[in-house]
Amino acid sequence: MEVACRRQALAVAGRCLADHLNADPSDEAGPWLPCSRCGGPARYAGRHAKTFTTALGPLTLTRAYYHCAPCDAGFCPRDRALGLEDASLSPAVTRMVGTAAALVSFIESRELLGALAGLTVSAKQVERTAEALGQAIAADEQQHVVPAPAAEIPPTLYLGLDGTGIPMRPAELAGRPGKQADGAAKTREVKLCTVWSAEGQDAEGVPVRDAGSVSYSAAIESAATRDTDESCSAFAQRVDREARRRGFDRAKRRAVLGDGAPWIWNIAGEYFPEATQIVDRFHAKEHLSDVAKVLYGAPNDLGDAWAKARHAELDAGQLHQIVAALAAQYRARRDPATRQEVRKCIGYLWANRRRMRSPAFRAQGLCTSTAVVEAGCKVAIGARLKRAGMHWSVRGANAIIALRCCKLSGRFEDFWERRAERHRAS
Numbered sequence: 001m002e003v004a005c006r007r008q009a010l011a012v013a014g015r016c017l018a019d020h021l022n023a024d025p026s027d028e029a030g031p032w033l034p035c036s037r038c039g040g041p042a043r044y045a046g047r048h049a050k051t052f053t054t055a056l057g058p059l060t061l062t063r064a065y066y067h068c069a070p071c072d073a074g075f076c077p078r079d080r081a082l083g084l085e086d087a088s089l090s091p092a093v094t095r096m097v098g099t100a101a102a103l104v105s106f107i108e109s110r111e112l113l114g115a116l117a118g119l120t121v122s123a124k125q126v127e128r129t130a131e132a133l134g135q136a137i138a139a140d141e142q143q144h145v146v147p148a149p150a151a152e153i154p155p156t157l158y159l160g161l162d163g164t165g166i167p168m169r170p171a172e173l174a175g176r177p178g179k180q181a182d183g184a185a186k187t188r189e190v191k192l193c194t195v196w197s198a199e200g201q202d203a204e205g206v207p208v209r210d211a212g213s214v215s216y217s218a219a220i221e222s223a224a225t226r227d228t229d230e231s232c233s234a235f236a237q238r239v240d241r242e243a244r245r246r247g248f249d250r251a252k253r254r255a256v257l258g259d260g261a262p263w264i265w266n267i268a269g270e271y272f273p274e275a276t277q278i279v280d281r282f283h284a285k286e287h288l289s290d291v292a293k294v295l296y297g298a299p300n301d302l303g304d305a306w307a308k309a310r311h312a313e314l315d316a317g318q319l320h321q322i323v324a325a326l327a328a329q330y331r332a333r334r335d336p337a338t339r340q341e342v343r344k345c346i347g348y349l350w351a352n353r354r355r356m357r358s359p360a361f362r363a364q365g366l367c368t369s370t371a372v373v374e375a376g377c378k379v380a381i382g383a384r385l386k387r388a389g390m391h392w393s394v395r396g397a398n399a400i401i402a403l404r405c406c407k408l409s410g411r412f413e414d415f416w417e418r419r420a421e422r423h424r425a426s
């Protein structure tokens with residue numbers, strides 16, 4: 001009964017709104033208006049009806065229509081005034097689509113919108129709308145950096161950098177080298193920047209990430225800057241924007257967390273030379289577990305015990321013990337591939353030794369093992385973009401990533417406010 005009543009109430013409200021708008025002919029502003037494409041004169045050509053999908057259900061609006069002969073195209077001034085110019089979905093529905101598609105797949109979004117809001121939209125419509133919205137959000141993110149007020153910057157801020165591969169359409173990967181057996185690629189790397197604070201502590205005095213303090217910014221883009229390039233890489237610029245937005249550049253104490261990837265430490269060194277560099281312990285442990293798998297084969301008790309011992313040494317800052325254990329393995333093994341893996345791991349530990357001083361970081365009250373960076377990739381990217389059967393284009397992925405990061409960072413409202421302001425201004 002309640003669902004039926006809601007449907008009726010919405011239909012009544014929808015009819016009222018449509019009647020109200022259709023009774024107002026003031027959108028006919030004389031016989032000519034400047035064409036929205038070429039600026040030349042466009043002639044009034046009567047009132048045209050079109051049905052829009054709105055939060056109140058389908059509404060048929062009759063609007064003044066202007067046609068430009070040279071462009072052979074027309075426009076309705078009222079559509080622009082109501083924010084309807086690009087699509088048949090109303091702004092409120094566009095927003096609902098964005099909310100759903102940021103969180104779940106396009107097909108699931110369609111089902112949710114139908115079940116919760118009584119909307120009939122196709123999965124394709126969800127995809128197109130969410131991508132257009134995501135592109136607008138991505139452009140807005142690049143143009144809009146409001147630095148955090150000084151009073152709101154916590155004493156210690158953390159910046160995490162990470163990368164994760166997402167499955168791509170074959171056409172998007174033509175000619176790109178990859179990790180497949182035949183040298184081809186199946187994925188492209190999304191690079192993610194997250195900022196958070198950890199002023200709170202758990203019962204043992206270990207800093208824990210403050211709820212609601214995490215923000216995300218990510219894209220498939222390059223982090224490499226060549227010496228001959230005039231500007232920094234697209235991702236370095238993204239990190240710079242996010243750091244300014246959160247006040248990371250002004251925090252009293254700063255730490256950059258990442259795994260061992262060189263591009264991470266290049267950006268950290270160049271942009272935040274005073275920040276403490278910390279290898280996320282979660283990543284380091286994963287590395288050691290991977291080596292255990294190489295040494296002892298698929299998961300088994302021996303390998304687990306070996307990895308556990310190394311994890312404990314890592315927590316205790318005993319890198320020498322880890323290296324000694326690896327060196328012993330190296331001497332005992334004859335298989336070149338295994339020896340190669342062990343040597344690589346020793347190299348990784350050596351290159352990052354100053355970033356793995358866990359006891360020293362703990363003594364300074366810094367958080368080193370929240371796994372927040374890795375969780376960031378899983379939460380912000382994996383949970384939405386690495387699901388079974390998904391294959392992305394760079395354009396589509398970057399749009400949905402921008403939409404999702406905006407939503408997860410609590411910036412969706414701000415985006416809509418800015419969009420409405422721009423709309424009023426034009």
Ligand SMILES: [Zn+2]
Pocket residue numbers: 035036037038039040068069070071072
């Ligand atoms: Zn024209």
